[in-house]
Amino acid sequence: MPYYFLLGLLCILPLMGLVYAQDPAQTSGEKPKVIILLGAPASGKGTQAQRLAQDLGIPQISTGDILRENIRNGTPLGKEAKSFMDAGRLVSDELVLNMLFERISRPDAAKGYLLDGVPRTIPQAEVLDKKLTDVKLVVVNLDVSDDTTFKRLEGRLTCKSCNNVQNKYFSAPKVEGVCDKCGGELIQRSDDKPEVIKERLRVYHEQTEPLIQFYKNKGLLKTVNGEQSPDQVLAELKAIINKA
Numbered sequence: 001m002p003y004y005f006l007l008g009l010l011c012i013l014p015l016m017g018l019v020y021a022q023d024p025a026q027t028s029g030e031k032p033k034v035i036i037l038l039g040a041p042a043s044g045k046g047t048q049a050q051r052l053a054q055d056l057g058i059p060q061i062s063t064g065d066i067l068r069e070n071i072r073n074g075t076p077l078g079k080e081a082k083s084f085m086d087a088g089r090l091v092s093d094e095l096v097l098n099m100l101f102e103r104i105s106r107p108d109a110a111k112g113y114l115l116d117g118v119p120r121t122i123p124q125a126e127v128l129d130k131k132l133t134d135v136k137l138v139v140v141n142l143d144v145s146d147d148t149t150f151k152r153l154e155g156r157l158t159c160k161s162c163n164n165v166q167n168k169y170f171s172a173p174k175v176e177g178v179c180d181k182c183g184g185e186l187i188q189r190s191d192d193k194p195e196v197i198k199e200r201l202r203v204y205h206e207q208t209e210p211l212i213q214f215y216k217n218k219g220l221l222k223t224v225n226g227e228q229s230p231d232q233v234l235a236e237l238k239a240i241i242n243k244a
C-alpha cells in the first residue's frame, strides 16, 4: 500500500509543478489586476477596454455585451433584460452580478480582467468590494461632458460581426452601413436612439456617477480626460495600470 502511495505521489508532483510553472501570478506572488473602467455611456470604456485587454493579455468583461449576446440568442436572461435595456434603464443588480460572477469564475479571468460597464450602482460596487479581496484593484474614471456623450451615442454605429465601433460624425464608414474593419453590417444600437440616450444619461447621473465618490473615498480613483484622442487616453490608462 505505501508503495502505491509513493508511486502515485511521484507521478502527481511533476504535474503540479507544471501547473504552477504555467501561472506566473502564482509563482511571483503577484495579485491579479482587476481594472474597473468607470464613465458615462460612450465615454470610451468599451473601445479602451478592448485595446487594453489585447495589450495586457487579460479579458475584457462587458456586462452590456454579455446581455446583448443573451438577447441575440433569445435566452431567458436576455428576455428579462431586453425591455430594461431598450428603455435605457438598468437591469437588476442581482441579474448582473450573477452573470458577472459566472464570467469571472472562468479560467481566463484567473490572472485578472477589465470590467467595462460594471459596477453601475452602489449596491453592485459594494457586493464586488466584498468579493474582490485578493486582487489589485485599479479604478479609472473616463471623464466626458454630457454634450460629447450625446453626439457619440447618437452617431455610434456598431458592427454586427466584429463589434467594431464607428461614428457617423467622427469616423464615418467608407461605405455607408459597412464596417471598415471586416465588411460586416453596421447597425445603430436600439438604445442609441435620442429619447433612450436622454434616459441613459439621466440614469447615469442618478445611479452610476455616485461611484466616483465611492472609489474616491477608498483612495482608489484615478481620472483620465476622455475627450482626448483615443491614443492619448490609452497612453494615460496604460501608465496608470502599469504603476498600480
Ligand code: AMP
Residues within 6 Å of the ligand: 041, 063, 064, 065, 067, 084, 085, 088, 089, 090, 091, 092, 093, 096, 116, 117, 118, 119, 120, 121, 124, 191, 200
Ligand atoms: P452598455 O453596453 O454598457 O452601455 O450597457 C447597455 C445596457 O445594458 C445598459 O443601459 C443597461 O440597461 C444594461 N447594463 C449593462 N451593464 C449593466 C450593469 N452593470 N447594471 C445594470 N444594467 C446594465
